Amino acid sequence: MDVDLIFKIAAIGILVAVLNQLLVRSGREEQAMMTTLAGLVTVLMILVQEIHNLFELIRTLFGF
Template sequence: MDVDLIFKIAAVGILVAVLNILLTRSGREDQALMTSITGLVVVLVIVVQEISELFDLIRDLFGF
């Protein structure tokens, strides 16, 4: 596992947390919720890409 992957996920988390706080304090709770959901989707896409690479590596290893 790359350390860069952890930093990417942490950066998305920090950015979403800051935006969530700013939007919530300005009274835009619906946009804060959408920002949180978008951050979750971005992290899930990053993780799915890494899992896909893992499965490709396993398939190449066993010759399927």
């Protein structure tokens, strides 16, 4: 596992948290929820891609 992946996820989390707080304090709770969901989907897509790469590595390692 690469450290860059952890930094990417942390940066997305910090960005989403800041945007969420700004939107909630300005009275836009719906947009804050959508921002949080977009950040969650983005992180999940990154993780699914990394899991796919892991399975491809295992497949080539064992010759399936």
